[in-house]
Amino acid sequence: MILQKIRTENMYLYYGNKMALNNVSISIPEKQVTALIGPSGCGKSTFLRSLNRMNDLIDSVKIEGNIFVDDINIYDKNIDVVNLRKKVGMVFQKSNPFAKSIFDNVAYGPRINGNNNKSELKEIVEKSLRDAAIWDEVKDRLHDSAMGLSGGQQQRLCIARTLAVDPEIILMDEPASALDPISTSKIEELIFQLKENFTIVIVTHNMQQAARISDNTAFFYLGELIEYNKTKKIYTNPDKKQTEDYISGRFG
Amino acid sequence: MNELKQKIDITKKKFRWSDYIAERIIKSVAFLSITFIVLIFFFVFRESFPIFNFSKDAEHKTEQDSSKQAQSNPNEIQEQYGVPAPEPEKQEQYGVVTSDTLTEATIQTSTQETAQQASAQPAKQEQYGVQTADDTSMIENYATSESKATEVSTTDNNKHALKTLVTKDWQPVSDNPRFGLLPLLLGTLKITIISMLFAAPLAILAALYTSVFAPKRLKEIIKPAIELLAGIPSVVIGFFALMIMASFLQDLFGYATRLNSFVGGIAMGLAAIPIIYTITEDALNAVPKTYYEASLALGASKWQTAFFVMLPAATPGIFAAVLLGIGRVFGETMIALMATGNAAMMGLNPFESVRTLAATIGAEMAEVVFGDTHYNVLFLIGSLLFIFTFILNAIAEFWVKGRLMKKIQGK
Amino acid sequence: MILKRFKRDAKGFFFEGLTLVSALIIITILIVMLVVIIIGGKSMFTWEFLTSFPTEGMTQGGIFPALFGTALMVIIMSIAAVPFGVITAIYLTEYAKENSVIARSIRFAVRTLAVIPSIIFGLFGLGFFIKFVGTGMDSAFMGGQLKWGQPNILWASLTMALLTLPVVIVSVEEALKTIPRELREASLALGATKWQTIRRVVLPGSYSGIMTGTILAVSRGAGEVAPILFTGAAYYLATLPGSLSDQFMSLGYHIYIMTTQSANVDQTLPIQFGTTLVLLLLTFSLNIVAIILRYRIRRRRIA
Ligand SMILES: Nc1ncnc2c1ncn2[C@@H]1O[C@H](COP(=O)(O)OP(=O)(O)O)[C@@H](O)[C@H]1O
Ligand SMILES: [Mg+2]
Numbered sequence: 023m024i025l026q027k028i029r030t031e032n033m034y035l036y037y038g039n040k041m042a043l044n045n046v047s048i049s050i051p052e053k054q055v056t057a058l059i060g061p062s063g064c065g066k067s068t069f070l071r072s073l074n075r076m077n078d079l080i081d082s083v084k085i086e087g088n089i090f091v092d093d094i095n096i097y098d099k100n101i102d103v104v105n106l107r108k109k110v111g112m113v114f115q116k117s118n119p120f121a122k123s124i125f126d127n128v129a130y131g132p133r134i135n136g137n138n139n140k141s142e143l144k145e146i147v148e149k150s151l152r153d154a155a156i157w158d159e160v161k162d163r164l165h166d167s168a169m170g171l172s173g174g175q176q177q178r179l180c181i182a183r184t185l186a187v188d189p190e191i192i193l194m195d196e197p198a199s200a201l202d203p204i205s206t207s208k209i210e211e212l213i214f215q216l217k218e219n220f221t222i223v224i225v226t227h228n229m230q231q232a233a234r235i236s237d238n239t240a241f242f243y244l245g246e247l248i249e250y251n252k253t254k255k256i257y258t259n260p261d262k263k264q265t266e267d268y269i270s271g272r273f274g
Numbered sequence: 275m276n277e278l279k280q281k282i283d284i285t286k287k288k289f290r291w292s293d294y295i296a297e298r299i300i301k302s303v304a305f306l307s308i309t310f311i312v313l314i315f316f317f318v319f320r321e322s323f324p325i326f327n328f329s330k331d332a333e334h335k336t337e338q339d340s341s342k343q344a345q346s347n348p349n350e351i352q353e354q355y356g357v358p359a360p361e362p363e364k365q366e367q368y369g370v371v372t373s374d375t376l377t378e379a380t381i382q383t384s385t386q387e388t389a390q391q392a393s394a395q396p397a398k399q400e401q402y403g404v405q406t407a408d409d410t411s412m413i414e415n416y417a418t419s420e421s422k423a424t425e426v427s428t429t430d431n432n433k434h435a436l437k438t439l440v441t442k443d444w445q446p447v448s449d450n451p452r453f454g455l456l457p458l459l460l461g462t463l464k465i466t467i468i469s470m471l472f473a474a475p476l477a478i479l480a481a482l483y484t485s486v487f488a489p490k491r492l493k494e495i496i497k498p499a500i501e502l503l504a505g506i507p508s509v510v511i512g513f514f515a516l517m518i519m520a521s522f523l524q525d526l527f528g529y530a531t532r533l534n535s536f537v538g539g540i541a542m543g544l545a546a547i548p549i550i551y552t553i554t555e556d557a558l559n560a561v562p563k564t565y566y567e568a569s570l571a572l573g574a575s576k577w578q579t580a581f582f583v584m585l586p587a588a589t590p591g592i593f594a595a596v597l598l599g600i601g602r603v604f605g606e607t608m609i610a611l612m613a614t615g616n617a618a619m620m621g622l623n624p625f626e627s628v629r630t631l632a633a634t635i636g637a638e639m640a641e642v643v644f645g646d647t648h649y650n651v652l653f654l655i656g657s658l659l660f661i662f663t664f665i666l667n668a669i670a671e672f673w674v675k676g677r678l679m680k681k682i683q684g685k
Numbered sequence: 686m687i688l689k690r691f692k693r694d695a696k697g698f699f700f701e702g703l704t705l706v707s708a709l710i711i712i713t714i715l716i717v718m719l720v721v722i723i724i725g726g727k728s729m730f731t732w733e734f735l736t737s738f739p740t741e742g743m744t745q746g747g748i749f750p751a752l753f754g755t756a757l758m759v760i761i762m763s764i765a766a767v768p769f770g771v772i773t774a775i776y777l778t779e780y781a782k783e784n785s786v787i788a789r790s791i792r793f794a795v796r797t798l799a800v801i802p803s804i805i806f807g808l809f810g811l812g813f814f815i816k817f818v819g820t821g822m823d824s825a826f827m828g829g830q831l832k833w834g835q836p837n838i839l840w841a842s843l844t845m846a847l848l849t850l851p852v853v854i855v856s857v858e859e860a861l862k863t864i865p866r867e868l869r870e871a872s873l874a875l876g877a878t879k880w881q882t883i884r885r886v887v888l889p890g891s892y893s894g895i896m897t898g899t900i901l902a903v904s905r906g907a908g909e910v911a912p913i914l915f916t917g918a919a920y921y922l923a924t925l926p927g928s929l930s931d932q933f934m935s936l937g938y939h940i941y942i943m944t945t946q947s948a949n950v951d952q953t954l955p956i957q958f959g960t961t962l963v964l965l966l967l968t969f970s971l972n973i974v975a976i977i978l979r980y981r982i983r984r985r986r987i988a
Contacts, residue, residue, distance in 0.1 A: 506968065510961055656805055
């Protein structure tokens with residue numbers, strides 16, 4: 023049986039008075055890739071960011087309904103948000119390495135967890151960089167600034183940085199949208215490998231990409247979850263007219 | 275891999291000491307800036323308070339003050355400090371007190387009337403060798419006005435002082451001390467008006483130039499240059515006014531008194547220009563581009579747009595700029611001390627010497643006897659200055675900002 | 686061509702010219718001031734002038750103690766003002782909710798601090814540091830002996846720190862705001878706490894802002910005279926201040942004294958110009974560095 027890693031129930035989210043998510047209920051299975059698609063502004067990022075409580079940073083956000091990770095309601099008032107984010111990592115649309123060396127970027131997570139053991143750090147950094155398929159490109163310049171890497175490399179470095187914290191879930195918000203085709207395909211390949219060990223939720227505006235890499239696809243429209251199913255099903259035989267219209271490129 | 279790793283517990287809020295402490299400290303420190311404002315007002319006002327306390331007589335006050343010294347040896351303190359209502363004999367002792375840290379020093383001193391320099395007597399200098407600043411200035415009094423010691427003792431009538439506050443005479447050191455604030459107020463006002471007449475148009479027009487007309491390259495020179503002007507210490511501006519401007523303007527206009535409210539006003543205008551300029555420029559830049567473009571589209575020329583669209587739209591900001599400029603001039607001390615002549619006169623003639631409120635504090639605080647009426651009155655002036663600039667700033671902050679918001683968003 | 690334009694748009698020419706002339710007048714005054722002081726002081730601007738003590742009743746010699754006193758004062762001032770300012774700026778950008786009452790009150794307080802006349806700080810230094818804290822310390826630790834209850838370099842520096850606090854806060858706040866939100870989010874998403882994020886990401890990214898703030902504060906503090914008139918500055922001292930409870934000489938105060946309180950102003954004219962030039966160069970170079978740094982930070986925000 024496939025474990026349901028993330029589950030939301032009747033979730034509403036407001037920015038001030040403006041509703042951004044409208045009654046979203048979804049179950050996301052463990053160790054699969056789930057893609058969120060939909061036209062821009064439909065609430066994909068908003069939904070993704072509420073899974074590791076990144077929306078807490080925005081004062082105006084109000085959330086109703088429940089979100090469970092491993093059957094724990096993550097909006098419960100006893101939840102330790104810091105630890106939650108260690109468990110639910112995130113890769114952003116725009117690659118955002120720190121202005122530090124490549125090594126220090128990847129070692130950031132372990133270090134804030136109190137790991138200052140040099141050889142252990144080295145091990146973690148190497149493993150994370152390997153897992154993120156960037157080791158060969160940077161192994162000779164680990165102590166150069168991360169800002170000198172290309173966009174695609176920076177993004178994979180950010181993925182390595184997330185892996186180094188050893189999360190269970192990785193949220194990705196259009197991780198390849200700003201990249202060239204070659205980098206994009208590298209990232210896609212990487213995602214495919216990562217799902218062996220991680221539950222991945224990825225936002226993409228690129229429908230071919232979603233079709234290529236995901237097991238499940240959720241289609242959002244105006245803050246509502248219109249349709250959610252196996253990717254194959256969504257792309258070949260969607261239940262809803264809106265989904266079909268979107269996938270066939272009639273809007274969005 | 276997932277099976278191997280120990281699961282992170284997210285169900286219990288972990289208490290993190292460093293975060294907790296950091297947040298506490300940061301919050302309390304940030305809160306201190308509010309506390310500072312309150313403290314400043316409180317302590318400045320506190321020192322002026324005895325003025326209003328005229329039910330108590332001089333002796334009572336002496337007791338109060340010495341108790342404030344927390345049962346320390348009152349004689350010692352009187353010697354060095356003069357806090358308790360001083361008697362003339364006590365003052366004589368100033369000369370012989372030596373400080374433990376300074377071994378040998380001579381004091382170059384002269385009169386306290388800053389404009390008219392008089393030479394001090396070398397013999398006295400030797401005698402008063404090693405003193406702290408207020409002590410030295412007390413000595414200074416000695417060096418110049420021999421009769422002062424007897425005068426000081428008569429100044430202890432607060433009731434009398436309070437009555438004289440609204441008179442035309444500022445004669446804090448005399449047989450019959452009078453603390454009339456009117457000439458100081460008038461002097462400050464004169465200076466403020468003159469400096470604003472000079473600085474406000476210049477700064478506002480210059481801001482209009484850089485934000486509307488100036489080519490980019492010129493703008494990038496003028497803006498930092500005016501920022502640099504803001505960085506020039508007022509004592510340097512005062513020096514320039516005293517040494518160069520005063521003579522130059524006197525030659526130009528041919529008036530009699532070299533240092534007067536006109537020279538002082540212009541010099542203070544120089545200090546106010548950067549403030550007015552910067553805030554006006556911000557206000558002009560905050561005017562939505564659409565105003566500018568719409569006006570041009572309607573066929574108005576660039577200068578018409580600048581003067582009849584941009585300028586009116588930025589009025590609240592410009593008003594705030596001028597208010598803060600006024601605040602700057604009102605409280606400016608060093609330029610006033612150096613370039614205005616420092617004579618407390620009542621006339622309206624801009625080419626007469628004046629004495630401003632701030633300069634009065636600066637010039638006389640160092641030579642008063644701590645705790646006596648004169649001292650209290652100086653702090654009272656300080657309280658007035660504080661309240662005045664506080665109100666100016668509050669108006670600029672709240673009222674003007676509200677207007678600006680309405681004006682830009684409401685239209 | 687200019688003539689043609691003039692005929693067609695005489696009014697426009699006049700009004701635009703008016704604004705240009707205003708800007709030029711300001712710049713001209715600035716330049717005249719600089720040139721006059723440089724010409725007047727350059728003959729005095731020697732190594733010896735900077736490194737020797739005044740002699741002959743301050744009519745000869747150099748300004749070393751004033752230079753030293755100013756430097757010491759701004760160092761102590763920075764030690765007090767910079768941490769305070771940085772922490773307050775951190776609070777305003779990282780902790781406070783943008784429009785909360787507390788944040789707005791603190792902002793208002795900071796701006797008020799920035800506009801309070803400097804002489805009021807002097808009065809506060811006298812009333813609070815010297816008469817309240819100092820005298821209190823004397824009776825508590827010195828057995829009533831007068832040590833702290835009188836003007837000294839510590840009280841003057843702390844008074845000046847209060848005056849320059851808003852300068853630091855504003856610069857640091859501006860720099861903190863240029864740190865992209867994405868970096869904070871990246872750190873938090875890695876499971877860093879807020880304080881870890883501030884310490885490891887936000888602060889390292891704003892060193893140049895902290896530098897700018899410190900430099901501006903130092904430049905301001907070095908030039909202000911009114912706050913130290915009666916909190917610690919001395920006319921003349923034969924020795925350098927050796928402890929926090931000593932008085933000190935300062936450049937600005939020296940200028941003031943020499944121009945208005947000296948027995949023979951004309952005789953010391955070169956010293957006056959020389960001292961003014963030194964102070965001007967000091968504040969000016971600090972300001973130029975700060976302005977360059979600030980423009981760089983601003984550019985980073987746009988980029
Ligand atoms: N910080 C915010 N404050 C207010 N509204 C926001 C904020 N972020 C996003 N929104 C709004 O919420 C809606 C969903 O945004 P988002 O989740 O970013 O969409 P997507 O990622 O699907 O393009 C949009 O209408 C957007 O304008
Ligand atoms: Mg998005």
